[in-house]
Amino acid sequence: MKILAYDIEIFPNLFTATFKNVDDETDINVFYIGLNKNDYSDIQLFLKNEMTLVGYNNISYDDPILRYIESYKGSSLNKDLFELSQKLVNDFYREDKNIMSLRYPKNKNQSWKTIDLMKILAFDKLGISLKQVAINLKWKKIQDLPLKFDSKITTEQLNLIMSYNLNDVLITEKLYREIEPIRNLRAQLSNIYSIDLSSASDSKMANLILEDIYSKELKINIREIKDNRTQRSKVSLNACIAKFVKFKTPELRELLDRIQATIVYDYNNYKYSEKINFAKCNFNLGVGGLHTDDAPGMFISDDEYLIQDMDVASYYPNLIINNNFFPQHLGIKFIGVLKKITQERLAAKKEGDKVKADGMKITINSIFGKLGSPTFWLLDAKQMLSTTLTGQLGLLMLVEDLYLNGINILSCNTDGIVCKIPIELKEKYYEIAKGWEQITNLELEYTPYKKYVRRDVNSYITVKEDGKTKEKGAFLKDVDLKKSYHMPIVAKALYAYFINGTPVRETLEECKDIMEFCISQKSGKNFGIELHKTNGIEHLQKTNRFYISKKGGSLIKRESFTNKIIGLYVGKSVNILNDYDENIPFDEYYVNLDFYEKEVLKIVDEIEPKQSSMFDFFTVDFGKKTKMESLAASEAKQKDMLDYTEINKLGRNQFAKQIETIVNTEEAIDKISPRYVYVSKYDSRDSCLLLYCLRKGTKQRVFIDKVIYNKLKISDGNVLYCQKFEKRKDDFYLLDYRIVEKFEKEEDVLL
Numbered sequence: 104m105k106i107l108a109y110d111i112e113i114f115p116n117l118f119t120a121t122f123k124n125v126d127d128e129t130d131i132n133v134f135y136i137g138l139n140k141n142d143y144s145d146i147q148l149f150l151k152n153e154m155t156l157v158g159y160n161n162i163s164y165d166d167p168i169l170r171y172i173e174s175y176k177g178s179s180l181n182k183d184l185f186e187l188s189q190k191l192v193n194d195f196y197r198e199d200k201n202i203m204s205l206r207y208p209k210n211k212n213q214s215w216k217t218i219d220l221m222k223i224l225a226f227d228k229l230g231i232s233l234k235q236v237a238i239n240l241k242w243k244k245i246q247d248l249p250l251k252f253d254s255k256i257t258t259e260q261l262n263l264i265m266s267y268n269l270n271d272v273l274i275t276e277k278l279y280r281e282i283e284p285i286r287n288l289r290a291q292l293s294n295i296y297s298i299d300l301s302s303a304s305d306s307k308m309a310n311l312i313l314e315d316i317y318s319k320e321l322k323i324n325i326r327e328i329k330d331n332r333t334q335r336s337k338v339s340l341n342a343c344i345a346k347f348v349k350f351k352t353p354e355l356r357e358l359l360d361r362i363q364a365t366i367v368y369d370y371n372n373y374k375y376s377e378k379i380n381f382a383k384c385n386f387n388l389g390v391g392g393l394h395t396d397d398a399p400g401m402f403i404s405d406d407e408y409l410i411q412d413m414d415v416a417s418y419y420p421n422l423i424i425n426n427n428f429f430p431q432h433l434g435i436k437f438i439g440v441l442k443k444i445t446q447e448r449l450a451a452k453k454e455g456d457k458v459k460a461d462g463m464k465i466t467i468n469s470i471f472g473k474l475g476s477p478t479f480w481l482l483d484a485k486q487m488l489s490t491t492l493t494g495q496l497g498l499l500m501l502v503e504d505l506y507l508n509g510i511n512i513l514s515c516n517t518d519g520i521v522c523k524i525p526i527e528l529k530e531k532y533y534e535i536a537k538g539w540e541q542i543t544n545l546e547l548e549y550t551p552y553k554k555y556v557r558r559d560v561n562s563y564i565t566v567k568e569d570g571k572t573k574e575k576g577a578f579l580k581d582v583d584l585k586k587s588y589h590m591p592i593v594a595k596a597l598y599a600y601f602i603n604g605t606p607v608r609e610t611l612e613e614c615k616d617i618m619e620f621c622i623s624q625k626s627g628k629n630f631g632i633e634l635h636k637t638n639g640i641e642h643l644q645k646t647n648r649f650y651i652s653k654k655g656g657s658l659i660k661r662e663s664f665t666n667k668i669i670g671l672y673v674g675k676s677v678n679i680l681n682d683y684d685e686n687i688p689f690d691e692y693y694v695n696l697d698f699y700e701k702e703v704l705k706i707v708d709e710i711e712p713k714q715s716s717m718f719d720f721f722t723v724d725f726g727k728k729t730k731m732e733s734l735a736a737s738e739a740k741q742k743d744m745l746d747y748t749e750i751n752k753l754g755r756n757q758f759a760k761q762i763e764t765i766v767n768t769e770e771a772i773d774k775i776s777p778r779y780v781y782v783s784k785y786d787s788r789d790s791c792l793l794l795y796c797l798r799k800g801t802k803q804r805v806f807i808d809k810v811i812y813n814k815l816k817i818s819d820g821n822v823l824y825c826q827k828f829e830k831r832k833d834d835f836y837l838l839d840y841r842i843v844e845k846f847e848k849e850e851d852v853l854l
Contacts (some may be wrong), residue, residue, distance in 0.1 A: 105154040107132075108276040111165045113188040116181055118171075118258045120146065121268045125276050133265065137181050138258055146172060152248075153214045157279050159233045159271075162219040164191050167205035170504070173213065181563065220278050220299050221287060221595075222799075225304035229585060237274045240281060240621045244270055244611050247644035281584075291458040296464035309469035310463060311480065320440050332433040333483040334393045336472060338373060340365045347542050354381050355503055361494065364387075367637045367694070373484050380841050382506035382513065386499070387689075389490070392517040393495035397560040398826040398839055399709040401601070402513060403524060404553055410513070412550040412565070413536060418518035419471040419490050420445060422497075425544045428490050430483035441470065487627040494518065497543055504535045508718040516560050518765045521552075557603045558706055564601060571674040572602060577706055587625035588648070596703045601710075607703045611696045619700060619727040621680055622651045624671065626660055633659045634802045636681060643679065643689065648722040652678040655694040709827075712767045745772045754843055764820055782821045792817070792837065805835045815842065 107122040117137035124130035134142040150173055158165045168187065177183050190196040221227050221430055226236070237245055249263050250256070253497035256264060256778075260598060291307065298311050318325040340490060341363040345708040350356045358379050367373040373625075383495055386764070404410045415421075420441065423427065425697040428439040447462030473479045474487035494517075508531050524532050536547050550567060562576025574580055580594050589842040592614055599605035612622075614702075625646045626632045632643040637672040649658065655676035660669040675698060750772065763773065766781050766805035780794040783802065790807050807817070807830070817823065827839035 104758075105130075105152070106279075107154055108157045108159060108272050108279060109161070110158060110268055110271040110275060112166055112264060113184050114250075114252070114254055114256050115166070117261075118181060118184050119264060119268050120424075121265070121272045122149075123269075123272050123276060125279060129212050131269075133269075134479065134700065135261075136184075138256065139259060141289060143172070143175075143180060147151075151214050154216075156215050156217045158217065158219060159236070159278070160219065160221045160227065161217055163206060163227075166186075166217050167191060167202070169215075170205050170208065170213065176561070183253060216301070218279075218286070218462075220275065221455065222302040222304060222307075223289070224584065225280065225306065226585075228304075231585065232625070232646065233274055234270060235279055235587065236644070237625060238583060238621070238648050239584050239586075240274065240277050240583050241582075241618045241682040242274055242277060242476055245646060245648050246270055247645075247646055265707040276760045285769060286399075288458060288461060292462045294463070295459060299428070305465050305471055306472075308462070309466040310473075312466045313470070316444060316466075317440050320443060321436060327435070329480050333479070333485070334371060335484050335517060335585045337366055337368045338485045338488055340367065340375065340492060341486065343492045344496060345493040348493060348505060352381070352503060354379060355499060358499075358712065362492070362496075366740050367488070369484065381499075382502055382512045383841075383843070383847075384512050386502075386515065386640060388492075388495050390491060392491060393498055394516045394560050395512075395514055396839065397514050397518070397557055400556075401556050401710055402552075402555045404551065407526055409526060409529060410521070410552045410555050411523045412519055412552065413501075413547050413624070414519040414550070416548050417467065418443070418494055418545070420467045421545055422490050422494055423470065423486070426489070428486040428493075428495065430481050430486055432483070433481070436563075441467075444688065465673050472818075480852060481793065497545075500542075501536070501539045504539065505532065508535060510535075513555070514557070514560055521555060555600075556710060558709055564598065566602060568725060572598075574598065588621060588624075589652075590620055590622055590699065590702065591823070592619040592699060593702050593706075596699075597706060600703070600707060605706065607700055608696070611699055617650065617680065617692050617694070618683070620649050620692075620694050622650065623648055623659070629661060631661045633661055635659055635762075640681075644681070647679055648681055649676050649677050649679045650692070651695045651698040653695050654678070655693075678769075714800065747772050747775045747848070751845050758844055759820060763820065765797065766795045769800055772797045772846065774848055776824070778825045779843070779846060780823050780825055781822060782817055782819055783817055784815055794823075797822070803835075806831075806838045807835055811838055815840070817842070 104126050108125055109120065109122040111118070113119075114137075114197075115133060116342040119133070119135040121134075122132040134146040136143055138148075150169060151543045155170075168184065168191070171184070171187055172180075172308055175183070190199065190202055201419075221231075221233075224231075234245060234247060246267055247527070250260065250268055254260075286301075289303060292298075292308065292312070293300045296312055296315050300308050300311060303311060310557045314325045314329075317323075337719060342361075343601055344363065348359070350359055358377060362375075362377060365375055367375050374390055376387070378388070379386050387394055387396065402410045410794060422439055424438055424445065427435065427438055429435055433604070440834070444463055446459055448467060451457075451459040451463060463495075470481065471487070471490050473481040474483055474490065476482060498520065501557055502515060505520070505522060506512060509525065509528055510532055512520060513523050515520040522532065524705070525777060538546055539545075540677075552565045553568060553570075554566040555563065556565075556578070558577055562578060564572060564574045566572050566577040574594070578590065578594055579599055582591055592611065595614070596605075596607050597612040599610045600607055623646070626630065632645070632647060634641040634643055634656040641656070651672060653676065655678040657673075658677045660671055662669075663666070676695070678692065707833045745765065750758065762781055764770075768784065772779075775798050777798040778794055779797045781797055782792060783795050784793040785791075786793075790809050790812065791804055792807055793802060793804050795802050821842050824843050825837060825840045827837075829836045829838050
């Protein structure tokens with residue numbers, strides 16, 4: 104059966120449709136109605152062929168138009184098609200019976216079938232246009248509709264529209280090829296379950312497979328339960344915590360008490376949030392899951408420490424099964440079905456049936472989210488909260504045991520913990536993990552890292568023992584079709600620098616693919632985009648691809664009603680690259696490599712031990728001393744420094760008094776990180792801090808970001824551990840810190 108990529112364009116006096124065989128470059132069918140030509144009979148005849156049509160948003164728009172043409176009985180087709188087109192793009196007609204019957208006909212008598220790539224990728228939910236997809240695919244021509252949708256097309260403009268139409272078809276074909284593994288999985292699962300999954304997103308596919316298995320297992324018609332939900336106006340979090348959750352430390356017991364006293368409400372989407380500083384980490388709890396605020400850093404396994412990730416296998420599904428977190432309206436039988444699906448997945452995985460195993464995995468992992476979905480028959484907010492809350496507290500139990508036994512926590516996120524394990528405590532680490540598994544009836548999986556580099560909890564790169572790497576966020580080398588396109592060369596330069604030790608400039612200079620330097624920009628409907636050059640202003644389309652260059656213009660966004668302008672990449676020259684010509688040599692683009700180098704180094708400077716060089720400013724005393732005098736004084740202090748272990752033995756009040764004395768006498772403390780500082784004075788008017796570095800015995804004035812300060816307020820006399828600074832122009836700003844009452848040996852601090 105032929106597979107054809109296709110697209111339709113409609114104007115008041117013109118209908119065009121282009122169909123291209125994805126397996127034959129020469130097999131292209133073009134139809135249009137209007138401008139003294141009428142291919143109405145030809146397209147009707149064409150639609151009698153058995154074929155699969157591949158489109159983008161075609162279930163909602165193009166398919167209904169084809170069905171309308173197939174059964175058309177009127178006398179003014181162009182006018183009627185234009186009216187239909189406007190209804191199809193207007194949400195007001197979403198529930199219109201005629202529109203619904205064209206989109207989702209009960210009796211599909213048509214010979215053709217369709218695949219909607221937008222639906223498969225769930226890009227309809229994310230609002231991702233075909234033009235943005237084209238940029239992400241590095242397509243050569245980025246073109247918005249060249250004329251207004253309600254324009255009366257002239258004969259001279261016909262070729263422009265037909266060219267635009269074909270370009271969209273070719274982009275659709277490219278996307279079709281790009282997601283081949285995703286398409287194949289749907290085709291194979293469709294055969295296994297006798298369900299049409301050809302245009303299903305992961306979520307929709309999970310819905311259909313779950314409904315199929317659930318109805319067959321319980322021998323019921325799924326329609327009997329599809330309208331059922333357990334509605335709850337409020338939920339007490341005390342009733343959502345599994346019995347195994349217990350803590351040993353006062354801080355976490357207090358946290359548990361607060362959570363147990365909390366009631367959440369449906370009008371606020373059952374939201375709750377907690378923050379706690381524990382185990383030298385800032386933990387965030389909430390409906391979205393547990394995660395730490397991770398400072399930038401680089402961690403390497405060596406003879407002294409092992410950097411290792413531990414993840415809970417199928418965490419949320421197993422929590423649901425083990426603790427009977429079933430929707431109230433479905434009863435305990437739901438757990439039996441979930442167990443069966445889990446067992447089927449494990450069996451398929453063991454037998455090497457990757458297709459079924461992957462289908463089961465998508466289905467199982469979707470169940471937790473569906474417990475909180477008002478549109479699905481699993482809805483029960485209490486069980487959704489029970490799963491996520493027990494999951495967060497359960498992971499904190501593991502964090503607590505690890506920390507109390509001397510194992511450093513580097514990061515924690517949803518279902519995993521990354522640790523810095525002293526080699527001598529490796530057996531203890533596994534002993535703690537095994538004990539936790541027995542208490543929770545869960546299983547941990549381990550991934551040792553040679554290297555772990557991060558900017559934050561969602562941007563990192565890891566190197567496994569076999570040399571394979573995993574990238575996320577700013578380090579992701581491959582273009583994510585779901586995200587805007589943003590100079591991929593930056594991620595590639597970061598990878599080359601941190602993994603291969605390649606200088607940043609070298610990576611930039613060796614790259615000769617202009618697409619790697621490009622950025623996408625889409626303006627809202629109330630804005631226009633302009634390129635201001637010395638010879639005038641060029642008005643651009645809504646979706647654009649550009650790069651930073653040595654020659655070019657200024658990119659401006661203009662608000663349509665107020666005429667207010669907003670500069671994009673202010674102070675930088677920009678060139679638009681909506682039309683790419685592969686014959687143009689790279690050097691003729693005049694790429695501003697200095698700009699891209701700075702973009703890479705911004706992230707490098709956050710991560711590398713250069714972070715500690717931010718504390719070099721503490722080598723200069725605050726006041727009238729010269730730099731030479733200050734350094735001499737600092738060297739003298741090194742000879743007679745205080746022992747931090749003796750200070751740690753003091754109680755809270757005595758600790759504070761001792762630190763104040765140290766500052767007043769300009770003494771220093773040995774073997775602690777220079778990140779430990781004393782707040783000599785906080786000026787709220789300027790958000791300025793006068794800090795005394797307790798390791799170096801020097802002073803420096805720095806600023807603090809007000810948003811950061813409001814999260815954790817600082818007072819004169821506080822001792823801080825400074826985790827992150829940022830240089831803004833000529834000043835340093837403190838962005839991340841914690842208030843401490845004890846010191847740690849320098850090498851034990853997570854730098």
